[in-house]
Amino acid sequence: MTKKYLQIVDPIHDFITVYQQEVELIDSSVFQRLRRIRQLAGAHLVYPGAQHSRFEHSLGTMHIAGQAANVLRNKGYLDANDSENIRMAALLHDVGHGPFSHLFEEVLQKKKKNSHEDIGQRIILETEIGDIIKKSGFDKTFLAKLAFGNSKYQFMNEIISGGLSADMMDYLLRDGYFTGAEYAKVDFMRIIHSLDVHDKKLSLDKSALHSFESMMISRYQMFKAVYFHKTVRSAEVMLIQAMALADSELGLTTDDIEIYVQMTDELVISKLVSLEPKNTDLRRAKQLAIEYQERKLLKCVYEKIFTRPRMRKMNITSLQNEIAKMSKVDESEVFIDVSKTPSIPLAPSKKESQSIILTTKKGEGPKESYELPISEIPLVSAISGFMDILRVYTRKQFRKKVEMAAAVILGENNQ
Incomplete structure (x- = not known):
């Protein structure tokens, strides 16, 4: 008898349960590539422990999204099929990221006006990922929409992205843990168990408002102290510039999905440092990449x-x-x-989020x-x-x- 699920040990969530249809997605070469894309690009040059990848963040986001879905299912807003869709969409929410995560997206935006969400939808629809989804009996078109906040079910979108999202809860906890930053404390279990739905939108029990406040402040502090740290950005500016200068030569912002899903951090940096300096742009790109590697920032x-x-x-x-x-x-x-x-x-x-929906209950009333x-x-x-x-x-x-x-x-x- 085939085992229906696996337990993956995780430093943030202790154990992450992964079911059979998710295991097949995770084992695909397209998803395994996320192991070789760092979550925080150049931050490891300032915070040496920040070596974690998009791979484990995707697992963590699926885990939290699944917990949120179970809470809403127990409250009558979702069924078992919805929960499975939410988990799978959360697992795939970062599948479109290129090498060096958001840095590559800055190059994409300048060159092609593309985002990792646009590419992620194409990956779900056009690669082996879509074939696995279809074989498992799920709708790849619906999952491509849900994973990037475009489904018709607003509160389901909000479980994956937004101010109460599984994505943010996992990346704050995970980035805080691996950088050693003390700002990223999030009482995510309190928030998850306080979720509700009002007028087709995700809402939060009023008693958990302080946990929401704390999470917003943690995010703000992480941007100031880690994501936008001046030395972190120094390394990242060098990478962005190097990739932009070498794009014509290396075809980094290709529209070919098969080529795109081969690109990882190490592959791109090795191509940059190995450039033949045929012109000024390529010479500068090579120099910046070498200095990035040697931390001459x-x-x-x-x-x-x-x-x-x-x-x-x-x-x-x-x-x-x-x-x-x-x-x-x-x-x-x-x-x-x-x-x-x-x-x-x-x-x-x-x-931009202008408000949050709060739910309250007094006595036996509705x-x-x-x-x-x-x-x-x-x-x-x-x-x-x-x-x-x-x-x-x-x-x-x-x-x-x-x-x-x-x-x-x-x-x-x-x-």
């Missing part, structure tokens, strides 16, 4: 954080040229990095639900809006010149 000489109002739109190329001209340094030695994120996670619709604006949650309101960070980087030998020019052009240094 760019230096941050200017930093400014914008919350409200947002950073005004600016022409990065013009700014780069202006700083280079004033500092009398070649423009290729001036790197401008603009990091942006909403302080509160976007809803699955990709719109449950009541109401929408609470984010502006009325003091701690969360204080960090709401966007975190935009403008930084200027250069090599060590040009540090003083570029620092002085950036301070004159952009205003006083806010580091």
